[in-house]
Amino acid sequence: MIVLESEGIDGKTLGSLVRKYLDIFPVLILKRYIDQELLERCHTQLEALNAIPEDLALNEDGFCHFKSFYPEKSTARYIHHTFKFNSMFLGRNRALAETFDKLKSLYGLIVPNEYSYLGTGRDEQFGLSPEVIHYPSGGGFFSEHVHEQYPQGYGLILNGSYSNDSFECGGVYFRTSDGIRFDFDGVSEIGDVVIFDYGLRHGVSRIDPRSDFTWSLKSGRISYVLPLKRNES
Ligand SMILES: [Fe+2]
Numbered sequence: 001m002i003v004l005e006s007e008g009i010d011g012k013t014l015g016s017l018v019r020k021y022l023d024i025f026p027v028l029i030l031k032r033y034i035d036q037e038l039l040e041r042c043h044t045q046l047e048a049l050n051a052i053p054e055d056l057a058l059n060e061d062g063f064c065h066f067k068s069f070y071p072e073k074s075t076a077r078y079i080h081h082t083f084k085f086n087s088m089f090l091g092r093n094r095a096l097a098e099t100f101d102k103l104k105s106l107y108g109l110i111v112p113n114e115y116s117y118l119g120t121g122r123d124e125q126f127g128l129s130p131e132v133i134h135y136p137s138g139g140g141f142f143s144e145h146v147h148e149q150y151p152q153g154y155g156l157i158l159n160g161s162y163s164n165d166s167f168e169c170g171g172v173y174f175r176t177s178d179g180i181r182f183d184f185d186g187v188s189e190i191g192d193v194v195i196f197d198y199g200l201r202h203g204v205s206r207i208d209p210r211s212d213f214t215w216s217l218k219s220g221r222i223s224y225v226l227p228l229k230r231n232e233s
Pocket residue numbers: 145147202
């Protein structure tokens with residue numbers, strides 16, 4: 001694992017540094033890539049969206065959210081709350097758009113292909129899906145798993161927790177091929193982006209397991225991710 005400071009580095013230099021380090025290290029933390037003030041504005045939007053009834057499918061505004069508690073149909077085990085958006089929705093929500101656009105440009109610096117948001121690239125097989133995942137206090141988690149490396153290559157996880165007071169313990173960890181576990185609890189702060197080899201085993205350990213369980217967005221851990229998904233043909 002390596003830590004890289006993003007402040008004061010132009011995009012081109014940042015891209016070449018990130019690519020160079022990722023050739024050597026499977027995980028990189030990019031410090032302070034997104035402003036805390038911007039994430040606070042995003043949080044205000046998420047709080048408003050949280051009042052909309054849950055749905056698994058995007059509504060006419062291009063938004064949906066749903067809570068998952070030990071999903072029956074999946075072999076993976078997790079407790080989290082997912083918010084999904086499409087590009088039309090982002091066109092009307094500046095803070096979320098600015099945040100995801102920055103993540104998208106970072107991803108563009110790392111991988112050889114330039115991807116559009118899901119559903120917008122003409123004839124493109126894959127597109128980027130902007131998602132926010134809230135792991136609630138009182139035991140939110142995602143069991144250890146591994147992804148197919150193709151086509152994503154590298155995963156991005158932006159630490160978007162409202163404040164560093166919104167949880168006490170738990171968070172993303174990685175496990176190397178020789179079984180050594182690296183915990184990012186206490187290492188990654190709000191605004192930092194963890195960039196990792198998508199083929200590396202990882203999970204999210206229980207968030208504040210001794211606290212009372214609550215879906216409130218005021219506590220728990222919030223991650224912004226940008227997975228590549230197949231465009232519907
Ligand atoms: Fe994952």
